[in-house]
Amino acid sequence: AQSVTQLDSQVPVFEEAPVELRCNYSSSVSVYLFWYVQYPNQGLQLLLKYLSGSTLVKGINGFEAEFNKSQTSFHLRKPSVHISDTAEYFCAVSLTQGGSEKLVFGKGTKLTVNP
């Protein structure tokens, strides 16, 4: 079975501090990986995605993630967070299951940026 594990359900940080949100996946085949962000009372929107090529992926709002095949990880990082980054972040893996293609999401990590 293929799944996504987000190791931290909540991450509090202070404004301008660096942050890393961890994501591990389990898969025996090639994967496509995504990070989505959900601001309060809104739908999810794409931050970044890894399909192939460079293992360091840059996304919107200064976020980046690194694909590490040997550690089956896809951690999200930002060197300096803002109050406006307070949101829930979801890691997802795209896979083929039973002949159909779908995104499987992790349980999410709530990032709270404090002044």
Place this chain on the structure above:
Amino acid sequence: DAGVIQSPRHEVTEMGQEVTLRCKPISGHDYLFWYRQTMMRGLELLIYFNNNVPIDDSGMPEDRFSAKMPNASFSTLKIQPSEPRDSAVYFCASSFGRGRTDTQYFGPGTRLTVL
């Protein structure tokens, strides 16, 4: 473009009543997805369509749930009869192209409360 549109944004109903959630995908998108988000189970895919045809409904919890897509610009998710355990936020998303690598665009969600 207005993005994915969902209605209603909030729905409160009593157990046993029929509930219909509506979704208008982004024009030109050929995939449409219905998700359910709860604290316990996270974000789950219920069903998805390609060119208005249901491809995978394995996530639909039981026969009380049904989804239709009569045309490229409209889809419904119906629950009949509703139960308190159906209380959740329901998201509709759409994408263009072969689903596995493409970005999904989410609507703002419908928060359903079944009393």
